[in-house]
Amino acid sequence: SFPEDAVARAKEMREAIGPAGTGAYTNSQGVLQFRQDVADFTAERDGHPSYPANIFLTNGASAGIEMCLTGLISDDRDAIMIPIPQYPIYSALIGRLGARQVGYYLDEEKGWAVSEEELQKRWDAAKTEGLNVKALALINPGNPTGQVLSREDLEVICRFCAKNGIVLLADEVYQRNVYADNKEFISTKKVALEDPQCENLQLVSFHSTSKGFIGECGRRGGFFELHHIDPYVQSQIYKLASSGLCSGVAGQIMMSLMVKPPKPGDASYETFMKEEGDIYESLKRRAKILVDGLNSIGGIECNESEGAMYAFPRLTLPQKALDAASANNQSPDTLYSLSLLEETGICVVPASGFGQEKGRIGFRTTFLPEEDVIVKAVEEFKRHHEMFCEKYA
Numbered sequence: 001s002f003p004e005d006a007v008a009r010a011k012e013m014r015e016a017i018g019p020a021g022t023g024a025y026t027n028s029q030g031v032l033q034f035r036q037d038v039a040d041f042t043a044e045r046d047g048h049p050s051y052p053a054n055i056f057l058t059n060g061a062s063a064g065i066e067m068c069l070t071g072l073i074s075d076d077r078d079a080i081m082i083p084i085p086q087y088p089i090y091s092a093l094i095g096r097l098g099a100r101q102v103g104y105y106l107d108e109e110k111g112w113a114v115s116e117e118e119l120q121k122r123w124d125a126a127k128t129e130g131l132n133v134k135a136l137a138l139i140n141p142g143n144p145t146g147q148v149l150s151r152e153d154l155e156v157i158c159r160f161c162a163k164n165g166i167v168l169l170a171d172e173v174y175q176r177n178v179y180a181d182n183k184e185f186i187s188t189k190k191v192a193l194e195d196p197q198c199e200n201l202q203l204v205s206f207h208s209t210s211k212g213f214i215g216e217c218g219r220r221g222g223f224f225e226l227h228h229i230d231p232y233v234q235s236q237i238y239k240l241a242s243s244g245l246c247s248g249v250a251g252q253i254m255m256s257l258m259v260k261p262p263k264p265g266d267a268s269y270e271t272f273m274k275e276e277g278d279i280y281e282s283l284k285r286r287a288k289i290l291v292d293g294l295n296s297i298g299g300i301e302c303n304e305s306e307g308a309m310y311a312f313p314r315l316t317l318p319q320k321a322l323d324a325a326s327a328n329n330q331s332p333d334t335l336y337s338l339s340l341l342e343e344t345g346i347c348v349v350p351a352s353g354f355g356q357e358k359g360r361i362g363f364r365t366t367f368l369p370e371e372d373v374i375v376k377a378v379e380e381f382k383r384h385h386e387m388f389c390e391k392y393a
């Protein structure tokens with residue numbers, strides 16, 4: 001039988017959805033009670049009020065990102081600033097919508113930090129080209145880079161956007177996935193509300209059920225929250241949401257479950273906390289095993305995976321490998337990644353797919369497999385790297 005609190009929660013959700021059940025359309029922003037659950041979650045997280053009218057439930061964070069970029073972009077001189085390296089949904093959507101991307105580079109030597117100087121440099125170059133920068137996207141914790149931005153980093157970005165009157169798109173889908181003992185997730189909204197220089201900042205924050213500790217990516221649950229967005233603009237975003245009728249009800253339910261888990265005293269609380277704690281501690285161990293293992297291989301360097309689910313190492317390869325890649329019309333990391341796949345069965349993503357500094361070679365890999373699999377994978381990474389370098393020596 002189901003625990004008492006699970007049955008009560010199911011009945012509560014059934015009432016919130018209404019008599020038509022999960023097979024009917026909901027409000028285009030999502031079920032009101034589920035949006036209230038999200039608002040309560042963000043208010044408790046940040047220590048500042050949150051309102052369900054500013055919450056839009058979406059089919060994963062990606063649908064919300066697409067909706068907001070669609071609303072922002074109007075012609076081919078519009079531009080969006082995105083981090084490099086970046087999760088490719090941004091470059092793909094910007095290209096599909098006919099706009100321009102302006103990459104600002106994260107500093108690998110400083111743990112993938114962002115600087116005001118780099119932002120200003122890219123802004124000035126865009127203006128020189130006659131581009132109309134509409135927004136800036138940040139990813140925190142980082143994908144593919146795995147860094148967790150400090151309050152100081154966030155203040156730099158928030159102040160830059162506020163000063164220049166552009167929208168800040170805060171991709172915060174990995175906010176639960178922080179493993180570094182000296183780091184914590186701080187929401188962009190919290191920084192914006194507590195920094196006097198950001199009182200006029202226009203902000204959209206995104207979250208998802210696809211990451212964290214539940215990883216229910218197939219449920220397609222997500223939300224975005226609008227902060228300090230003009231009411232007329234918000235009404236146009238509502239029209240965009242209405243054109244899709246509503247997000248999937250199963251995803252809305254999953255989002256409510258994620259942001260409102262069992263609480264102390266509930267019948268499911270102890271079981272839930274143990275399962276979530278075990279997942280977290282295992283991910284933390286796996287991140288360390290992978291990064292330490294990669295760093296033990298000569299010619300591979302990897303920053304600490306402070307958060308998210310990835311490692312993004314840098315490779316040093318022989319010149320003959322670079323020449324072979326050029327002859328095959330491939331990037332060097334594509335040549336390396338295909339060799340790794342063919343030799344070991346390990347599938348990684350070439351770093352060139354995310355963008356990187358000119359001359360850098362690397363790949364993105366994950367620590368989601370079980371711990372014993374990660375240990376074996378590190379051995380295979382080492383065997384392949386030595387074989388590859390010997391082949392092209």
